[in-house]
Amino acid sequence: MRSRLRLLVSAICTASTLWVADAVSGPEDHAIAAVRPLVAKSCSSDPPCRFVAKRSGDGWEVYVGYRRYVRPGDPPTIEPPGAFTVFLLDQDLNVIKTIPGE
Numbered sequence: 001m002r003s004r005l006r007l008l009v010s011a012i013c014t015a016s017t018l019w020v021a022d023a024v025s026g027p028e029d030h031a032i033a034a035v036r037p038l039v040a041k042s043c044s045s046d047p048p049c050r051f052v053a054k055r056s057g058d059g060w061e062v063y064v065g066y067r068r069y070v071r072p073g074d075p076p077t078i079e080p081p082g083a084f085t086v087f088l089l090d091q092d093l094n095v096i097k098t099i100p101g102e
Helices: 002-024 027-039
Strands: 050-056 059-065 084-089 095-100
Touching: 027 050, 027 059, 027 084, 027 095
Parallel strands: none
Antiparallel strands: 050 059, 059 084, 084 095
16 A cells, blocks of 8 residues: 555656646756656755756657765866766656666
């Protein structure tokens, strides 16, 4: 019963995220919105992660770069190099594979 409730809540959150994104954005933003909840704990708002979505066949590749400040006042950098995750999504924006960076 508990797992069904979690699945339902997850589906509602994902659907509402996609619906809100649909009102204000393009197709790349839809793919990013589908991945954002999956990395919410790893991507704080300061500094934010960098998201890049690219079309790949019928689906999407969403790259998430994790950033941090080296020193206060400096611009955030991707740290360490290769600190990223690639999410492969199908045409319905379901994650079909996750590839962690090195």
